[in-house]
Amino acid sequence: MYVDKALSGIKAVQTLSRLNRAHPQKHDTFVLDFYNDSDTIRRSFEPYYRTTLLSDETDPNKLHDLKADLEGYQVYSQEQIDDFVKL
Template identity: 55%
Template sequence: MRYKVAFDKYVAEHGYTNVAALVAFSGVITDLDSGVEKGTETSLDPGLKGRGLREAFNTEEYQVMLAANKFQTGFDQPLLVAMYVDKKLSGVAAVQTLSRLNRKAKGKDKTYVLDFANSAEEIVEAFEPYYEATTLADVTDPNIVHETAAKLDAAAIYREIDGLVAGFLGRKLRWQ
C-alpha cells in the first residue's frame, strides 16, 4: 500500500494525467502510515467500478500494477513489459514470477526486470533446472499426425465445425 501511495503522489506531483496504478494483494491490510485501516484491494480503488483487478488492468485506465505476493502464477497479461522485484525469489517461485513477462503482444519486443533483492546468479540458479537437456524414452511415431487426420476426415468433423460457425455467424459456408 505504501508503494501505491508513493506512486500516486509522484504521478500527481509530476502532472502525469495518463498514468494510474492498481494495487494487488490478498486479504485485508491496515497501514496507518498510509491512512488505511482494514482495506482490501477493491475497497481502496473506487476506479475499479466493481471490476476485478484482471479486468481493470486489461483496459487503458491502468498502466501499472503494484503486486504483493499475488499473480505470481496464472496471471496471463501479454501487455506486461516490466517488473520491479523487491523480495527474495528462488526456485519455482522465481521462475513463475518472472515468467509473467514472457507473453507475446503486438509492439512488445523487450521486457525489463529491475531486481532489488536477488543477484543474477540466484535467478540463473532458479531457472537452470528448466533448461537442462531432455531425452525421450521412446521414438515418436511420425505417422500419428496422419492417422489422427484420417480419423477426423472420416468423422466429417470439419463439416460439423463449419455448420456451427455458419450458424453462429448467420451465413452459410460451403464445405470444400
C-alpha cells in the same frame, strides 16, 4: 517489472516466466531487481533448462532515456511528483 523481494526456486521461475506474455506492441521486456543476485536466479532456472542465459546487467542510461521519454510525452508533471513524495 520491478522486483523488491526474494525470489528463488519455482517462485522465481513462475514470476519471471510471465515476462514472455508481453503486449503485442512491446518490443522487449525489462526487469529491475532490487533484491536478488543473478546467481540465485540462474540456479532457480537450472532444473528446467539445460542452458540458462541471463543477459548482462542493464545500461543505467536506459532508465534515464525512459525518464526523458516520459517527460517528453508529459506523462507526469513536477507538481505531481512533489505531491507524491509528500505522501
